[in-house]
Amino acid sequence: MNTARLLDVAISGNFESLNREIRDGVLISLEHKTPSRNCILHVAAKSGQAQIMERVLDSLYPHSPLYATNCKGNTALHIAASLGHLGISELLITCATDQEAEVKQLLLKAQNEELNTALHLAVKHGHDDIVDLLIRKEPDFVRKMLDKFPNAIMKADVFGWTPPHYAAYFGNFEVVRLFSENNNISLAYERDIQGMSALHNSAMEGHCDVMSAIIEKFPYTCELLDNRGRTALHLAAESGRTKAVKILLSSLAFQDLINEQENDEGNTAMHLDAIKRR
Template identity: 30%
Template sequence: MHPKVYEAAKSGDFDSLITIISGNGEDLFHQTTPKENNILHLAAQYKQVNFIEHLLQSPSGPSLLWQSNYKGDTPLHVAAKVGSYRAVRMFIDLSKSLHWVVENGQADASKELLRKQNLHKDTVLHCAIRGGHDLVVELLIGEDPQLCDITNTADESPLYLAADRGLSCTIELILGVFSLSSSHKGPKGLTALHAGISLSLTSWEKIMEKRPEAIKEGDDLGWTPLHYVAYLGKVEAVRLLLQHDTSVAYDLDKAGESALHLTAYQGYVNVIVELIRSCPDAFDMINTKGQSALHAAVIGGRENVVKYILGMPNMEDLINEQDNDGNTALHFAALHKKYNIIYILAQDKRVDHLAKNKDHFTALDIFSAHNEDLMESRVFKVGLLNTVRRG
């Protein structure tokens, strides 16, 4: 691109551009930078709206609007990225005034421009959301609500992108659009509800209310939003989800784990309390390995969860639940060398210390096989022997 043309577009000096072109020919209108930006791209990038207005009124101006740079961005993409509301408005208004004749009739030039995707399949709406430009977002979805349905190469819908970036106002704008097919999808099977976990509960619930089907949708790991908030210990989010749909508490991920197993492994007693309050039979759940929440707590080394479960009445079946390999919680405490948990379990007279797994090993057999040092072995054996004597 001619240096003076570049400077004119960057500074917004349209008179200077005309002077340069008058002396050097119309071809200067169509020159581009190494990134294949034309003068309209440049003017949009630097928000030179007066320059843009004059340029679009010139005979060569409108054709520049459909040209793409090396990333596939049109000048409208660029204007949306930088949040130039006036430039976006002018580009849309110009496209509305144009009429394209195609093989099967007349095409809507404005919709064609708005829905044009770059090399990453981003529309102008993706660009505006990524930049956090709510006024431009509102303008774009007002002109074409179906922009909310288009996902990019990364499988990001506009709603997912807004949720992932924590943009509450943008989320409300998108959810306010009447579009039954409006997408909430994201990459790797994630949804806007997954991505919005870090949002305020008010904004998160709005997604839930408008897209209730997302509550039950799992990502590529099979994790629903409940799996995530339970794993992270977000008790209020857990409560909110269960108020909308308790059935999700019984869903297992692709590894066979429920939200209860995950939160027990992480040690969040308050989340366990909430899950049991909403789903009293949740402790009956076992994973695909036949393991209970108590097994998960022991594997995670969560003494607080073990104590909480032992403190509940009528839990004999759970306390001595054997997994598919016949291992009880006490077996796992021995397998994973959780000495404090071994002691806690050994003090509870309901724990069956003589239970054998499918290899016919008791917990003491497993511990002895570790060939631990004398002091650790003595602690374990004393605990179990005391249990035997009480029995």
């Protein structure tokens, strides 16, 4: 089997050509790599063709490290998540799960040189379906991470976002509930590089169940201001999230903050609504 040819046909996305290169019973090694240290998994992920990845995974040597990294520290899952290849992401996670639980955990929590996990990249590039796959459908993984690595969930990416920021932004009530059950108060009060907390994120997106869960467990998150001096109410009002505004207005912890003014223009939440003619 010509390894260089195999890498070429994999990236081309030509399934028939790949089948000709991989003869029945022939196993593929991850040792052969491109100048950027991409192995066949990385190349298959780039192709965007789920059947290419499926054929590669079926032909790998047993227990091949699915979390193998390239020169930038990216796994194949990093690449699939950043490019929006949902089917390939599902195949990688399923294959890792079939090997053993530890392989799945190593794949999901792997960080590249910029400290991004596959989840970070899916969010960064706006691939909501992959975010759903990585976080919404993996609550057991999140729970195990909380139990085994309580400090790991505080690690932020280059934007200062922690897993609670992502869960709140996408309205993942189950994951937010797991974080709140952890009783780590600093989780709720952690802010990103713009000063935004998980409550800010959920209010901006109008995820009322998530907001209620955060406020009930950590009521004084209502007092958090972002770098522009905005409360969660400012964000909810500015985004036109009527139900979110109602929740904040009814919260006892928010009663003295209703007329809080932001730094830039001195606007209250009502000013922002008036400006947008709501």
